[in-house]
Amino acid sequence: MNNSAKQGSISFFGLVAMGVGCMLGTSWLLLTGTWLETARGPLNLAVAFLLCMAVEFPFAFAYMEAIPMLPLPGGEVVYATAAFGCRGGFLVGWAGVMMNTIVFCWVDLAAVSLLDELFPVLGQTGLLYTAGGYAVTLPNVLIQFLLAAVILYIQYRGANVCAALAKIATVVLLFMCLAGLIAAFAHFDPAVYASGGGLDFDFTGSMSLLSLLVFSVAGWETVAKAASDAEGKAARKAGLALVVCLVLVTGLLCLVSTAVAGNMPWREAVTSTAPFADILVDITGAPVVRVLLLLTAFVGAVGVMNSTLYSAARMLYGLAGSDLMSRWFCRLHPKYGTPTRCIWASAALVLLAPFLGKLFFLPLINTASLATIVMWVTTLFSVLRLRRTHPELRRPVSMPGGRVTAVLGIIASLFLTLNLILPFSPGGMGGLDYLLSGVLAAAGVLLYRTRDRSVTDADRRRRMFGGLLNEM
Template sequence: MGKTGGKSISFFGLVAMGIGCMLGTSWLLLTGTWLDTAGGPLNLAVAFILCIIIELPFAFAYMEAIPMFPLPGGEVVYSYAAFGPRGGFAVGWAGILMNTIVFCWVDLAAISLLDELFPALKETAVLYHVGDFPVTLPNLVLQLLLAGAILWVQIKGANVCASLAKIATVVLLVMCAIGLAVCFAHFDPAVYAADGGMEFDFAGSASLLSLLVFSVAGWETVSKAAADATGPAARKAGAALITCLILVTGILCLVSTAVAGCMPWREAVGRTAPFADVLVSITGLPWVRLLFLVTAFVGAVGVMNSTLYSSAQMLYGLSRFALVSRKFAVLHPKYGTPVRCICFTAVFVVLTPFTGKLFFIPFINVASLTTIVMWVMSFAAVLWLRKTRSNLRRPVSMPGGRVTAVFGVLASVFLAGNILLPMSPGALSGLEYGLAAALAALGWVLYQFRDRSVGAGEQEKLIFGDLLAGELPATPCKIEEK
């Protein structure tokens, strides 16, 4: 199956796409929310440590899957090979939803940043209210323009997307490094411990863990971008993925820790940008806040770029594989990009501005749920393929062997239970269950309109192309290595 988007993505391009999808605005906008949810900085630190530990088995599974199936569609390919059409569609739709929801949330977050820079935007020409949230004409126009600009970049192709991701990534990393150096130079352990900051409560850490799944999601974007990489970059896609996970999770934890060590953590709760506020307090320079708000806006653009790319690639894969209508598989005549897939994703962002900020927090939790579905099914696919298609070519094996496999199963159960069981600390609310159900129903409708004329053999050829043409039978069984 051919690639989309023109020129190849380099190793740094892969890392930039992953970091650009992960770092975004969370480090600036969610620090107060994280501290409040965790109930203190110690609980927050524990939650971040658990986040890395729990996600590593899933990342290791991707390390094995990516070089085994370096094809457009990412998780769709892995799950189809293991569980057939329904499995492939389920994980694909979960991935589309996760990236699309993140796109919508970041579009809201970007406008929140502009509201901080220009307060008149949230007060001028109020059209109506959705609950307690006003919808203003300036914000509405700006959100649509921003989404339109990202849409144009996507249509131009993968190499343009990667170039934008590189710029955003460099700006974010440099600014975060400078800010962290200043904060830790003034870190006060007494401030960190104030207001019960050193009192540990696992329930607080577990509650935050559900939010962190959203905040650190995005490293799996590398699995989709790997299809547009060649040579050394393609062989090192797994390393790029692990680099993104550890680097970004570490930065997010350090930013929150730095804030709690320079400002009593309860004071950070409710602030839009506590990290920037701390830096202003330390330096005495009001323009520092403006600088970091602008930096976060650049990060928002990077996230929107990466998530729309990933979402469109997954929908393109579903269409090419006849798991949804094949009308989505039409490519742009000049740039070779899946233009209809890009536009379908953009529809959600067109609707989001009209809801004000009603879904600002619900988006986070629903995105966490879809992310867990995608990770767990991809992990299960790797394990199941070891049993049913043991002779598949595996250039890289999941590190840790059976220990990683067992731990990954336990992590899957914990993550799913923590967000789905009503009595758990990180459970969804009624609105969030309703939103998730509505999006699942939309997926069911799309699946019903798939191209049913495509047989199992032809469908597998569409998915695996020349890589494994003729070697994957319609039902799982052992096959000969090519």
């Protein structure tokens, strides 16, 4: 597979920044109330976060082995194609493209919501129509297109520019989050936390929230796509960077929600757009704090859009480079060496987002969660299968926990999948979610049919493994 898409290089901190930037975004500010409502209380929320961390660790450990074993552009596409052939590779690749473009769409909508909070006139002027009771206005549509255009230009400039933006967004986000958490926990009131049945345990509430959390903490796997653009030492530690992202962001999101519940009755928090900002305004007595946090979340939104479009384009490039779709997508920018057609194709998938308004907020979350689970589960099983079919591959890092992690990963795979796809489960998808998933799957089938069918799985494996096997 052509590795010339690499332009510039990404440091270890750059890898962490891209992962954190893809994960943190706006959810810490905009979704706290939704999480508390879905979990039906702060105790159930804390349990859901612990469950989320527990079920994701086996997948993260699988990535730790996969990344240095097959450090090629495309991430999960490479692992799955090597293990399961072209169909498996395309399945996980298209799921990755969908997950990242859906997150891009969702964050684009969230960024406009933040601006509407700061400048209410944007959501009240130039009404075009309503979608599902939500207003779609001309200023909001134009802003979303402008944001997408800026991110598109950054993608053209290459991996080092993307990583630089991710570093800036990550530093700003972490500083504001940590400063806010220190102030919030200094005023934490256990009586407020327990009010409204906050300590009443309901496991179905935790299960319901778990499906949303898969979406909210997804993004650490971005490191797998960026690893091929990393420096030597950073590339070898890409798996560690991935685990750091998972632990850091999941912990921060849980702490933010807990801080809110300890300063504001949780039933009151569910009615607020940005409860974390509200409690800090009450603590400091300075309304400007709300503005600063909203601006910080907007910076985070830009960071997520940057990271997700980067991942989507790299996965498309991996699909094309593996002959899992037309090689027409393999064209590189003559100056920056970036996969321009993949970038454009990824951007084209988000053009409808500005016209959907907030109608698809929840369906986008559930569809992205399903695509994320497909990526994680396939990577885990790819690692396990490659141990049997290609034991000679160099493995600088082995999956921590060995067989125990493998068994736990299989259990986690079933747990996450069934909780999301079964309609009667606490975290089950709805009718619109299934419709959206079906349409996107059909689009993937059409792209898969554009592949060069003269290329066999043996040819693909030879192209992927050739250099690696020669090192043995």
